[in-house]
Amino acid sequence: MPFSFKKRSVLPGFGLTFGYTLFYLSLIVLIPIGALFLKSSTLTGSEFWATVTAPRVLASYRITFGAAFIAAFFNLFAGLLIAWVLARYEFKGKSILDALVDLPFALPTAVAGIALTTVFSVNGWLGKPLNALGIHVSYTPIGIIVAMIFISLPFMVRTVQPVLEDLEKELEEASATLGATRLQTFRRVILPVLTPSLFTGFALGFARALGEYGSIVFIAGNMPMKTEITPLLIITKLEQYQYAEATAIAAVTLIISFVLLLFINWVQWHNRRKYSL
Amino acid sequence: MPSPISPAPAKNGPEVRQQTPRARMRDAVGEPPWMRRLLIGLAILLISVILLVPLAAVFHQAFAKGVDGYIAAITAPDTLSAIRLTLLACAIAVPFNVVFGVAAAWAIAKFDFKGKNFLITLIDIPFSVSPVIAGLVFILLFGAQGYFGEFLSEHDIQLVFAVPGIVLATIFVTFPFVARELIPVMQAQGTEEEEASISLGADGWKTFWRITLPNIKWGLLYGVVLCNARAMGEFGAVSVVSGHIRGETNTLPLHVEILYNEYDFSGAFAVASLLAFLAVITLIAKKFLERGVRAEIKAAENMVPEQGALHS
Amino acid sequence: MSIKIENVRKSFGNFHALDGVNLEIPSGELVALLGPSGSGKTTLLRILAGLEAADSGRILVEGRDTTEDHVRERQVGFVFQHYALFRHLTIFENVAYGLRVKPRATRPDKDYIHSRVTELLKLVQLDWLGDRYPAQLSGGQRQRIALARALAVEPRLLLLDEPFGALDAKVRLELRHWLRRLHDDLGITSVFVTHDQEEAMEVSDRVVILNAGQIEQVGTPEEVYDAPATPFVHEFLGLTNLFTGHLRQEVLAAGRNVKVTEETALDDKQGAHAYVRPYDFEVSLQADGEDYIPAELRFAQTIGNIVRLQFIIPGREEPVRVELEKTKFRALRVGIGAKLFLKPRHVQIFVKDRKDAAWAGTGS
Secondary structure, three states, X not given: OOOOOEOOOOOOOHHHHHHHHHHHHHHHHHHHHHHHHHHHOOOOHHHHHHHHOOHHXXXXXXXHHHXXXXXXXXHHHHHHHHHHHHHHOOOOOHHHHHHHOOHHHHOOHHHHHHHHHHHOOOOOOOHHHHHXXXXXXXXXXXXXXXXXXXXXXXXXXXXXXXXXXXXXXXXXXXXXXXXXXXXXXXXXXXXXXXXXXXXXXXXXXXXXXXXOOHHHHHHHOOOOOOOOOXXXXXXXXXXXXXXXXXXXXXXXXXXXXXHHHHHHHHHHHHHHHHHOO | OOOOOOOOOOOOXXXXXXXXXXXXXXXXXXXXXXXXXXXHHHHHHHHHHHHHXXXXXXXXXXXXXXXXXXXXXXXXXXXXXXXXXXXXXXXXXXXXXXXXXXXXXXXXXXXXXXXXXXXXXXXXXXXXXXXXXXXXXXXXXXXXXXXXXXXXXXXXXXOOOOHHHHHHHHHHHHOOHHHHHHHHHHHHHOOHHHHHHHHOOOOHHHHHHHXXXXXXXXXXXXXXXXXXXXXXXXXXHHHHHHOOOOOOOOOHHHHHHHHHHOOOHHHHHHHHHHHHHHHHHHHHHXXXXXXXXXXXXXXXXXXXXXXXXXXX | OOEEEEEEEEEEOOEEEEEEEEEXXXXXXXXXXXXXXXXXXXXXXXXXXXXXXXXXXXXXXOOEEOOOOOHHHOOEEEEOOOOOOOOOOOHHHHHHHHHHOOOOOOOOOHHHHHHHHHHHHHHOOOXXXXXXXXXXXXXXXXXXXXXXXXXHOOOOEEEEEOOOOOOOHHHHHHHHHHHHHHHHHHOOEEEEEEOOHHHHHHHOOEEEEEEOOEEEEEEOHHHHHHOOOOHHHHHHOOOOEEEEEEEEOOEEEEOEEEEOOOOOOOOOOEEEEEEEOHHHEEEEOOXXXXXXXXXXXXXXXXXXXXXXEEEEXXXXXXXXXXXXXXXXXXXXXXXXXXXXXXXXXXXXEEEEOOOOOOEEEEEO
């Protein structure tokens, strides 16, 4: 037995495919990511700390995390609403609507970026009426939030929608026969079942928004301390050949992403273990 | 049988007389019609404002200078070379990730081993890494001051700020797509058919080509479509490693940026419209392929009832 | 609480799930809706609950029309086939659910809810499981919790959809007896749906047999078994042998004669079905009269205490199924191929009345 950690199987090819998977994974992902952490370790502890807590860097965290949080929070409601409508109602044009939800996955971020900038510019289709109301989107933090909403909306919809589709009708019927109103059924029966997927969708969208670059740089204005997101700051440091600093900031961002990834996996694992019948 | 939670389309037939009180009953576990209409309206509004308007804007702006301007923009030599480079990057990145995806899915879905979930998490990493960081790591490895920088320059090999860097960055960001789609399909299908094939005397390759591949073809195609869309559209990672040399290391998305930053808006949107068109095609293909993938999983679950229980 | 169902119809597209159903359920009875799948029994149950709306017809409860009442207002306890327990709530909270969602004005206080739920959990003998989640329970336990949950709101009517359908044979048997006892203790009018005739016979006070959206017969288990109203009822309630032919005086010509042993006032040459259950044959080595049908033994299989036999009768393709006690079969001392004689002890005859195409049944 070449791999003692594996259960016996009559199928061939485990050594080859498992070996190749590990090799390719290491080559493309693990070694490059490792290089990043190795590089950031060339800074001393205090240098590292000073770099990742410099005022401009802190400001970029604030704007990136703040905007990503607001965007994910907005999508919590917008995504749930869209998922609900797509999962439960039949109406004309539903399949087009359903397909459109994936647009942010399919549309290159640079294209999304210039499109959003144009739509929300002072003379744009949506920018003009908003401007009249005194709301300025382009080149403000609101622009960053708008771009992040765009990019992370499908994560929420696509996480919640299948759960809603799988929800047995009998649960809601049981609730109704027990005397619950529709609102009580939603709050006490449907929402608790959806909660893990809402968490997951929120975290996925939040993580995506944190790392997003292409769709944001055009609309953000990129003013240091005000509308400069962390990924852009990394590029700026890189262009100034401050590799160690760029790497340190990247390492912090990366660790936060990993924590989110672990959190998402934990929520799903926990939920499956406790409640699945 | 119409589900009570889907709105029964109120056809104006001879039954209208009974509509009002009966309709209330039909909603034993649904929302009243006005509520339904409100929610549908809100969803349409949200999707229109957030998603449809920007998409429409791309095509609208692309023709700001008329059809002639549009054609001129997309046939400019720099645009054509950007198209060539984008296609080249895809032509390399997608097959690489297909081979990896199939191998990883085979190992993960057809065998039981320790640390499987950890391996799946590792494969997911590129999804959670900012594209900017994806580009950065290759500069740290192969840039002039990178770990292999000296070795590469001694042998006169240019990886970053050149085509190979673009390909590498593209491979990185599209790394999980095919594996991600194949693993659930192959897990749902289990190993019985392959075991039957082996027991009938076929070897591993024959089993794969004749049994496994036909069963996963939609899932595979679905993964390829998603992988390809991301590969063609990747901006952040490629931007970091490309060096932005016009006509040489510019992919389509990078070219859009350059034109836009040079205030050639209609040109930028004309090129962007090519990518947006591709996105629309991708969405249509995705919608179409999803049916096939669902059928593959469902067929597998019908064949092996106890498998369904495992995945519930 | 008495229930009267008046001419209820329900279609799904072109499919007539219920085609004019009339039924009265006296207060306090345990009634089984029995029928094959697609017979409309579950639809009828769901209409009673208010989960489905009838296309036409009325449901009267204690004489009051409840057809338009919302499911919420009907005070029915509904036990779902797959239990529909709320998996994110503990067993205790599942049972307490109906009390907690009551409007503020009628909502009982915490102490009452606690004592009521504990009482119900004791009633279903699962009070030690209050803190668990549904995922941690066995099928039989889930079923009992689903019942406790339905009882918590003190329903006036208890409806159960295939209550034992998803359980294995042994648990099913236990729960049947338990449900019967529980019903006798509580006295709530109860209706349950089943496709298992044995279950319906064993548990219920009265059986309602449905077929293709219509009621075939209503009666006590003994009535429907001993005096089935239609050929469908007879066939549905167990294995049987069918002889078709025409009645001549008292004799049914069906390949060979099956003699009816009682006087029946039937006209000549009427098309008729005669049924004989497998255990209603006498098997003997010689014919002691006209009533005996010569038959050849083709197949014999011993199952426990009985022997299942198949006979070939000249002129008839279908084998005749016969069941004998093992000792009786042994006493015959015969094997496959033996020429024997069959005599039906009890024949159930149905004659097709040409006027309204109804079946007139007659036992013998």
